[in-house]
Structures are given as structure tokens and as C-alpha cells.
Amino acid sequence: MDASRGHMSFCSTRQDHHQSSHTSQVPERPGAQLNIRSLLEMGFSETQADEMHEGALKSRGKHIPSILTVLLLLGLNPASILKIMQKCPEMYSLKGAEIQQRIDNLRKLGLVEGSLQRVISHYPKVMVLPIKRVNMVSRLLKEKCHVTVQQVTDILRDSPEVLEEDLARLEYKFQYAYFRMGVRQAEMVKAKMFRLTLSMLRCRHCFLERRGLYQTPDKKGQTLILNPLLKDFICVSEETYLTQVAMATAEEFHVFCKLIEREQEEEFSNEEQELDD
Amino acid sequence: SKWAQTRPKFPSTTIALQNFDATYSIQLGNLWPSVRVAMLSEQKYGALINNFSSTASVITSELQAEGCIDFIGSHQHSKDSMPLHKDSAEVDVSKLATQEPTISPDIKCLVFPQGDISRFKPSRQDSSGLLGYYLLDAASVLPVLALDLQLGHAVLDLCAAPGGKTLALLQTHTVSFLLANDSSGSRTARLCKTLQSYMPRENLEENKIQISSFDGCKLGQIEEKRFDRVLVDVPCTTDRHSVMVEDNNMFNRSRTKERQRLPLLQIQLLMAGIHAARPGGDIVYSTCSLSQLQNECVVQQAICQAQEMGISVQVQDLGWLTRCFSNTFYFAPQLSVGELVLPHLCANFGPIYMCKLRRSN
Ligand SMILES: C[S@@+](CC[C@H](N)C(=O)[O-])C[C@H]1O[C@@H](n2cnc3c(N)ncnc32)[C@H](O)[C@@H]1O
Numbered sequence: 001m002d003a004s005r006g007h008m009s010f011c012s013t014r015q016d017h018h019q020s021s022h023t024s025q026v027p028e029r030p031g032a033q034l035n036i037r038s039l040l041e042m043g044f045s046e047t048q049a050d051e052m053h054e055g056a057l058k059s060r061g062k063h064i065p066s067i068l069t070v071l072l073l074l075g076l077n078p079a080s081i082l083k084i085m086q087k088c089p090e091m092y093s094l095k096g097a098e099i100q101q102r103i104d105n106l107r108k109l110g111l112v113e114g115s116l117q118r119v120i121s122h123y124p125k126v127m128v129l130p131i132k133r134v135n136m137v138s139r140l141l142k143e144k145c146h147v148t149v150q151q152v153t154d155i156l157r158d159s160p161e162v163l164e165e166d167l168a169r170l171e172y173k174f175q176y177a178y179f180r181m182g183v184r185q186a187e188m189v190k191a192k193m194f195r196l197t198l199s200m201l202r203c204r205h206c207f208l209e210r211r212g213l214y215q216t217p218d219k220k221g222q223t224l225i226l227n228p229l230l231k232d233f234i235c236v237s238e239e240t241y242l243t244q245v246a247m248a249t250a251e252e253f254h255v256f257c258k259l260i261e262r263e264q265e266e267e268f269s270n271e272e273q274e275l276d277d
Numbered sequence: 278s279k280w281a282q283t284r285p286k287f288p289s290t291t292i293a294l295q296n297f298d299a300t301y302s303i304q305l306g307n308l309w310p311s312v313r314v315a316m317l318s319e320q321k322y323g324a325l326i327n328n329f330s331s332t333a334s335v336i337t338s339e340l341q342a343e344g345c346i347d348f349i350g351s352h353q354h355s356k357d358s359m360p361l362h363k364d365s366a367e368v369d370v371s372k373l374a375t376q377e378p379t380i381s382p383d384i385k386c387l388v389f390p391q392g393d394i395s396r397f398k399p400s401r402q403d404s405s406g407l408l409g410y411y412l413l414d415a416a417s418v419l420p421v422l423a424l425d426l427q428l429g430h431a432v433l434d435l436c437a438a439p440g441g442k443t444l445a446l447l448q449t450h451t452v453s454f455l456l457a458n459d460s461s462g463s464r465t466a467r468l469c470k471t472l473q474s475y476m477p478r479e480n481l482e483e484n485k486i487q488i489s490s491f492d493g494c495k496l497g498q499i500e501e502k503r504f505d506r507v508l509v510d511v512p513c514t515t516d517r518h519s520v521m522v523e524d525n526n527m528f529n530r531s532r533t534k535e536r537q538r539l540p541l542l543q544i545q546l547l548m549a550g551i552h553a554a555r556p557g558g559d560i561v562y563s564t565c566s567l568s569q570l571q572n573e574c575v576v577q578q579a580i581c582q583a584q585e586m587g588i589s590v591q592v593q594d595l596g597w598l599t600r601c602f603s604n605t606f607y608f609a610p611q612l613s614v615g616e617l618v619l620p621h622l623c624a625n626f627g628p629i630y631m632c633k634l635r636r637s638n
Contacts, residue, residue: 210317211310212298248311252622255392259318259622262394 035064042068044078052082059092066096071120074103075113080121088124105131109138110153123160137163137170145174151189159195173198181205182217183230191231202264203257204233207246210256289526293519296528297567304569305609308619312567315620316517316628323348323415323626324397325441326385327475328448330407337385340410344395345387348415348605349380349422378425378597381449386418388605392623408474413441416606416618416629420508420563421445423595423633429453430505433553435493435546438464440471442510447476447486456504458489458496465490494545497552505558509550511543513564513571516628517620540570540578547579551590554636559593563631567617572630576614580634593633 035056039049056064071081085091091099106116106126119126126134141147141155141162155162162170177183177193188194193201208214208228215223233245242248294317302309324340326333326347337347387410389395400408421442426432431454437443438459446452457472459465469488472481480486491499493509514527514536527536543564550560562579564571576592583590595616599608607621615632 207314210314212302212313213310247307248314251392252311252314255394255622256314256318258394263319 038065039068042072042078044082048078048082052085055085055089056092059089061092063095064092067091067094067099070096070099070103074117074120076117076121084121084124088128090128091124094127099127102127102129102131102134105134106156109134109156110149111157115157119157119160126160126163129163134163136167137165140167140171141174144171145178145185147185147189151185154189155194158189158192162194169198170194173201176201177230180216181214181230182221187230191229191234193230193234196234199257199261199264201234203253203260204241204246206260207248207253207256208233211246211248213246288523289528289530290520290523292530293514293516293526293528297516297520301567305567305619308609311621312619312628315622315625316520318622318625319394320414320517320620321388321394321625322397322412323386323388323418324400324410325413325418325445325448326387326410327400327408327444328383328385328450329476329480330403330409331405332401332403332409333385336409337387340387340397343389344393345389347385348388348602349384349386349418350382352380352601352604380422380601381426381451383450384418384422384445384448386415386445388415388626391604405477406474407477411441411444411471411475413445414565414626414629416626417441417563417565418445419598419602419606419616419618419629420510420561420631423561423598423631424506424508424559426451426506431503432456433496433500433504433507433550434458435496435507435509435550435553436460436511437488437508438468440468442508443468444471444475446508453485455486456489456500457486458491458493460490460492462490494542494549497549500553502553502555504553504555507550507554507558507560509547509560509562511546511562511564511571511575513539513543513566514568516566516568540575543571543575544578544582547575548582551579551583551588551634551636556636556638558636560590560634560636561631562615562634563629565627565629567619567628567630572615572617572632573613576632576634583636587638589637590634591637593635595631595633 036049036053039052040046044052052064052068055061061067068081071084072078076084103116103120106119111119138152138156141152142149147155165173173194174188176198177188178185183193196204205214209216213225214227215225217223217227228245233241236244238250238253242250242253246253297313298309301312305312324345326337330336341347397410397412400410400412402408424432424446426446426449428451430452432446432452434443434446434455434457436459437457438461440457443455443457447455457468459468465488472486472488476486489496518525519527526532547560547562550562554560562576566572580590580592592614599606599616605624606618606626607624609617609619615630617631618627618629620627
């Protein structure tokens with residue numbers, strides 16, 4: 001909490017900075033020179049500064065210095081900042097203040113120093129998403145999936161991709177794991193399940209089920225066979241999944257995924273038809 | 278919620294699957310999971326081209342343009358493509374020496390290649406109302422190929438309805454006389470309809486093709502020593518159907534007795550087939566089950582019973598057939614008698630078991 005308050009005081013400095021560089025950007029050539037110089041001053045190497053500058057020109061970003069200040073203050077080094085901007089050029093068109101607000105919101109959702117930086121580095125898109133969107137997803141997780149506050153934080157940390165997912169699909173994915181596979185929330189979080197798309201989750205699960213290696217627990221939570229742990233077949237590579245858990249060839253699995261995809265589409269369109277009738 | 282479906286508590290399909298888990302996991306060992314997932318997923322079909330239709334060659338080219346392969350005609354050229362089964366790549370040289378039957382070039386069965394999940398469109402009629410192809414499990418053409426039909430043969434199809442294999446054997450244009458029998462009246466009616474949709478009327482009006490509706494077990498005495506070739510495609514647990522379709526399911530509680538009596542009925546039908554074959558004639562026994570009890574055991578029992586009656590029958594090697602078609606089908610390794618096509622996701626045909634016998638006296 002202290003860190004974030006400390007942060008707020010830096011904001012004014014950032015604002016000043018932003019003002020000055022913004023005005024200095026107006027003249028054509030000398031402005032560009034200046035800009036590169038200010039990048040160098042911020043600690044970017046010459047090539048990094050060039051690349052950053054080029055990216056800024058391409059995306060016509062107007063508030064680069066303020067963005068960079070926020071990111072630097074977050075403790076990210078120039079190299080990772082450049083990588084972030086390159087991974088997600090939409091960042092260029094934001095304002096420093098917007099980014100700051102979004103960072104503050106993520107802190108409110110429990111992302112602490114370290115995790116916060118890691119999420120932003122690995123998944124810069126998180127900065128582009130409106131606060132409203134982020135909060136909607138976190139509310140859905142809490143209210144519809146009955147996930148604890150701590151678990152929401154863990155999900156955001158391990159699987160920030162959920163923030164972009166269609167809400168109905170996200171809820172459906174949860175229901176699939178909960179009802180169809182008989183998995184509790186804690187296990188889902190531990191397995192980083194929310195990272196997977198619904199169709200991949202379904203493929204991996206149904207493949208095991210039809211091979212006779214997975215059973216939906218009954219009402220008492222019992223199965224006739226010992227199910228593998230979710231984390232052992234969800235957050236592993238396809239190769240590990242196939243050789244250690246499913247004991248199958250990649251060819252079989254790929255054909256299976258195509259088949260189950262089609263089965264699903266057809267089930268879906270049948271349901272639609274029934275609704276129409 | 279979405280998941281609470283109104284299913285009966287113990288659907289027949291579930292009972293079937295439990296039953297298979299118990300028996301086939303022992304019988305097939307570590308191959309079972311792979312067969313299981315294939316049987317529980319959409320099966321592949323083959324389009325048996327109807328060469329009585331005027332559109333046969335056009336349809337063949339159309340399907341080939343869509344990527345289909347005639348698995349029967351193409352086996353000679355496919356030596357360099359990947360066999361599905363690793364063991365089948367090792368050719369037993371001693372068996373190569375024995376003369377291999379030639380496969381009738383007239384039977385064409387088109388399939389989509391390994392791993393391709395495309396489907397066939399329903400068949401269309403030509404100008405005279407005949408359908409261009411018949412969709413069936415491509416592996417069910419194998420028992421017909423195993424028959425090795427020659428020009429002028431008299432053929433008995435003991436359990437013929439709805440007629441997929443009957444149609445396949447007629448495509449060879451070798452048969453001088455065919456008796457297609459099925460004990461079920463309603464299914465015999467379906468067989469008639471099948472033949473009418475695929476054969477020109479003049480072919481059906483000659484006395485070459487007869488359709489009857491006897492109990493096949495009794496046909497052995499009536500038609501003693503009459504046929505060059507006999508196909509005994511018996512009723513069985515129809516494994517794929519049993520795990521997938523609730524309707525008309527062999528594992529329905531009310532059919533337990535019927536199901537348990539299947540091996541006995543199968544032995545009787547095979548015995549009838551043996552009786553109906555002339556000395557030197559061939560019998561092909563087939564099922565669409567993986568069950569040892571309904572496959573190898575039935576054949577071995579029938580051989581013993583025949584022996585006791587003074588009829589000598591020998592198992593004929595079908596290695597040539599598995600060698601020819603190991604690119605299309607996944608054959609079970611080493612059975613005591615006969616050959617078995619195992620369902621596999623990359624070639625989701627079968628199960629089809631077949632065993633060929635020759636009556637020597
Ligand atoms: C596996 S199906 C035959 C499929 C057919 N050969 C085809 O390829 O389309 C088995 C058939 O055996 C028939 N059947 C059952 N009991 C019989 C009996 N005692 N005698 C003759 N046919 C019998 C059933 O009516 C059923 O149509």
C-alpha cells in the first residue's frame with residue numbers, strides 16, 4: 001500500500017515531464033532529436049531509443065514520455081519497456097495517467113510488486129483494457145464462479161488472458177470444469193486452468209475420458225478410477241500430456257480435436273434449432 | 278444447469294461401455310484406450326461405388342477430386358505410404374510365396390485419407406433412378422474381398438440385410454447365382470429396397486438373385502453342399518452401435534438373454550454356412566464386434582463341431598488382405614484365427630472381424 005501511495009506523489013513529476021516533452025515535440029526535425037535525447041536521459045541505449053522513437057512515430061503516440069515515466073517508476077528497465085511497447089503497440093496511443101490508473105486498479109485487485117511487473121511484461125495487453133472490463137471479469141469470477149478474492153488475484157497473475165475472454169464463454173468454461181469434470185475452484189486455480197481456451201480444455205478432458213482415463217465424480221465425489229490431477233494434464237505441454245498422461249500419439253489427438261470441435265458445433269446448432277422450433 | 282441432462286440412470290450405452298472396459302482391456306491390453314476413444318468418436322465411412330449406375334465413373338472422379346482414394350484399387354501403388362500399423366510393415370516372406378488371390382478390380386470403395394474427417398454427401402440418383410454409391414463402414418468390404426469370388430460362383434449370403442455386403446459382392450459381376458437370406462422379415466424388406474435402389478430391374482428379374490427369409494440355422498440342411506462361397510455375417514453385439522446409440526441396443530436389460538445366447542447362435546449360423554458350402558468351397562465368417570467370444574471362439578468351436586460330423590474345414594490365411602490394406606485399416610496384431618480391424622482415430626473404421634474357412638470334403 002505504501003508503495004502505491006509513494007507512487008502517487010511521483011505522478012506530479014510525471015505530469016510535468018509530459019508537458020515539457022509534449023511541447024518540445026511540435027517542431028519537426030529538432031523535436032525528434034530532442035525526443036531521442038530525452039529517451040537517452042531516461043536510460044535507453046541509442047539503439048533502444050531509435051527503436052522506441054520509430055515505434056512512436058509509426059503509431060503517432062503523443063504521450064510517450066508520460067507512459068515511459070510511469071513504467072520506469074514501476075521499476076521496469078528500458079529493455080523490458082521497449083519489449084512491452086513492441087509486443088503491444090496499442091500502448092503508444094494511451095496516456096500516462098490512464099496507465100497509472102490501470103496499474104492502481106490491478107494493485108487494488110491484489111497484484112503485488114513483482115507479480116504486477118511480471119503480468120505487465122508478459123501480457124502488456126492488460127494495460128490496454130479499460131478498468132471497467134477488468135473489474136467486470138473479476139466480478140464474474142467472484143459472483144458466478146464463486147472464486148475467493150485471493151483466487152481472483154492468482155488467476156489474474158497466472159492467466160491474465162481471461163481478461164480478454166468473452167464473459168459468457170468464461171463462465172461456461174468454469175461450469176464445464178466444475179460440473180462436467182467435477183473440479184473445485186482451488187484446483188482450477190492451481191492448474192492455471194483459466195489460461196486454456198474452452199475448446200482446448202474440452203479436447204484434453206474428453207480425450208482422456210473417452211480413453212477411459214477420466215471419470216466425472218458422482219454426487220459423493222467418487223470415481224471408479226483414479227483421475228489424474230487437473231494440473232498434471234492442463235498446465236503441461238502437449239507432448240507431456242500425450243506421453244505421460246494420455247499415452248497417445250499426436251496424430252490421434254489432433255484428429256480427435258477436429259472431431260470434438262465439429263461435435264460441439266453441431267450440438268450447438270441443434271440446440272439453436274430446438275429453440276427456433 | 279446445462280449439464281443436468283435427463284438421461285436414464287443406467288443407459289444401455291453405459292452398460293455396454295462398462296462391459297467392454299472389463300473384457301477388452303484384458304483382451305486388447307494397452308491398445309484398448311485407443312480403440313475405446315475411436316469407438317466413442319465419429320466413425321468413418323466408405324462410399325461403395327455402384328457400378329450398375331451410369332454415373333459411376335463421374336461420381337468416382339468427383340469424389341477423387343474431393344480428396345477421396347479408392348482404397349481397393351490404390352493398394353498396389355501405396356507401397357511407399359505409411360502403414361497404420363508398424364508391425365504390418367514387416368512382411369513375412371514365407372507367406373509371400375503362397376499365391377495371393379487377385380482382388381476384383383470392379384469393386385471400388387472410396388474413403389477420405391488417414392486423419393481426414395470429411396463426410397460424404399448422401400448419394401444421388403442417376404437418370405434411371407439408381408443411386409451412385411452406398412455408404413458403409415469401409416472395413417465391411419473386407420469380408421467380401423476375403424471371399425475371393427470367381428466367375429460363375431454360386432453364393433450364399435446367410436445374414437444379408439440391410440445388404441451392404443450383398444451389394445459389394447454383386448459389384449464383382451462374377452456371381453452366377455446369389456441367395457440373400459435374412460431371418461427378419463422387416464430387414465429382408467429393407468434388403469429388397471436396397472437392391473432395388475442400386476440394381477437395374479432386369480438384373481433383379483432374372484433368376485440369378487433370390488431373396489429369402491429363413492432362419493439361417495436351418496438353411497444348412499435345405500441348401501446342403503450347394504454354394505461355392507458362403508458369407509456368414511452374423512448378428513453380434515455391434516460394439517460401436519452399442520456404445521453410441523441407445524435405440525435398439527443389445528445391452529438393454531430386456532435383451533440380456535438374447536445377448537448371452539449370441540455365441541451359440543453364431544456357431545449355429547456358421548455351421549449352417551459350412552453345411553451349405555460345397556466341398557472345396559469357401560466360407561467367410563464375420564462380425565462387427567471385438568469380442569473374442571464372438572470371433573475366434575466361435576470359429577474354433579465350429580471347426581470342432583464340423584470335425585465331429587466328419588466335415589473337415591481349414592482356416593485360410595488372410596495375411597495377404599491385411600498386407601494389402603494396412604495403409605487404410607488398423608489391423609489387430611496376431612489373432613489365433615482370422616483378422617480384426619481395430620477402430621483407430623486416424624482410420625476410424627471397424628471393428629470388423631473376419632475368418633475364412635475352406636471345406637475340403
Ligand atoms: C450384421 S447384420 C448383417 C449385415 C449385412 N450383412 C450387411 O452387410 O448389410 C446381421 C443380420 O443377421 C440377421 N439374423 C439374425 N438372426 C438370424 C438368423 N437366425 N438367421 C438369419 N439371419 C439372422 C439379422 O436380422 C441381421 O440383419
